[in-house]
Amino acid sequence: MRRRDLLAGAAGLAAGLAALSASVRAQEPVPVVASFSILADMVRQVGGERVAVTTLVGPNGDAHVYQPTPADAKALARARLLVLNGLGFEGWMARLQRSSGFKGAVAIASTGATTQARGEDDHGHAHSGSGGRARPAADPHAWQNLANAKVYAANIRDALVAADPEGRAAYAANAARFAAAVDALDAEVRAALAGIPAERRKVITTHDAFGYFGRAYGVTFLAPESVSTEAEASARDVAAIIRQIRADKVPAVFIENVTDPRLLEQIGRETGVRIGGTLFSDALSGPEGPAATYLDMVRHNVRTLVAALAP
Numbered sequence: 001m002r003r004r005d006l007l008a009g010a011a012g013l014a015a016g017l018a019a020l021s022a023s024v025r026a027q028e029p030v031p032v033v034a035s036f037s038i039l040a041d042m043v044r045q046v047g048g049e050r051v052a053v054t055t056l057v058g059p060n061g062d063a064h065v066y067q068p069t070p071a072d073a074k075a076l077a078r079a080r081l082l083v084l085n086g087l088g089f090e091g092w093m094a095r096l097q098r099s100s101g102f103k104g105a106v107a108i109a110s111t112g113a114t115t116q117a118r119g120e121d122d123h124g125h126a127h128s129g130s131g132g133r134a135r136p137a138a139d140p141h142a143w144q145n146l147a148n149a150k151v152y153a154a155n156i157r158d159a160l161v162a163a164d165p166e167g168r169a170a171y172a173a174n175a176a177r178f179a180a181a182v183d184a185l186d187a188e189v190r191a192a193l194a195g196i197p198a199e200r201r202k203v204i205t206t207h208d209a210f211g212y213f214g215r216a217y218g219v220t221f222l223a224p225e226s227v228s229t230e231a232e233a234s235a236r237d238v239a240a241i242i243r244q245i246r247a248d249k250v251p252a253v254f255i256e257n258v259t260d261p262r263l264l265e266q267i268g269r270e271t272g273v274r275i276g277g278t279l280f281s282d283a284l285s286g287p288e289g290p291a292a293t294y295l296d297m298v299r300h301n302v303r304t305l306v307a308a309l310a311p
């Protein structure tokens with residue numbers, strides 16, 4: 001082989017390597033930050049292998065009272081997309097966004113979801129935390145209604161397509177698969193709850209996180225704490241709940257994975273009502289736990305409720 005051919009071959013090889021490295025770069029996962037574990041799971045379900053998700057408030061964490069860390073600011077600075085719940089859930093986020101120098105896109109997952117007011121029960125009236133003449137703010141826990149989870153996933157899909165257009169087909173297919181799984185679970189939930197008589201569909205939890213679930217599936221949830229865990233329940237709130245448990249013959253009280261169990265344990269002792277188990281309200285469990293994904297969380301919560309409420 002002549003020297004000129006050798007050089008041409010080497011140049012061709014170098015060009016090939018450059019093209020290869022560009023295509024490897026293009027396949028690097030899109031860095032996405034999700035504010036809390038439930039959203040992070042939805043981003044993973046829709047994003048699949050095309051995304052690398054960093055979760056700010058991790059498993060069993062309480063996003064209402066979260067304090068961001070320097071590592072959170074670093075992750076956010078590198079991210080191309082930030083996915084939030086919105087509805088005032090992440091009160092600490094605006095400051096973190098500013099301090100991190102984040103330049104990516106922001107997706108509010110709850111946009112277009114069916115919302116209800118704070119403390120609004122299944123009869124459509126507000127029973128706490130909505131005093132004053134102003135229209136009460138929305139309850140942020142919209143993910144507890146399975147129908148809303150499909151809205152969340154569609155918003156996440158659209159945001160991922162905007163951040164990474166080459167992944168459009170993959171994101172659309174993943175979001176459709178997730179929506180189908182949500183529909184199947186919705187049917188499962190309705191069937192499981194069908195056997196619980198109306199007078200036993202009353203549940204106490206620590207904070208008011210299940211208003212959406214309650215309205216979607218016809219279960220009344222009462223809580224000594226409001227829709228946020230920021231303010232602790234007063235002695236008066238606790239006394240009111242205890243009176244209501246006795247008057248309404250509430251069958252069980254439930255601990256939440258994100259709140260201190262002692263208040264509910266005390267209420268259980270004072271009323272003689274048993275603890276029905278742990279419900280996952282604002283966060284998933286760790287990967288080995290019973291609520292490692294959003295769908296597993298809903299399934300676990302319903303199984304726990306049915307086991308405690310069945311006559």
Ligand SMILES: [Zn+2]
Pocket residue numbers: 064141207208209227228229281282
């Ligand atoms: Zn909450």
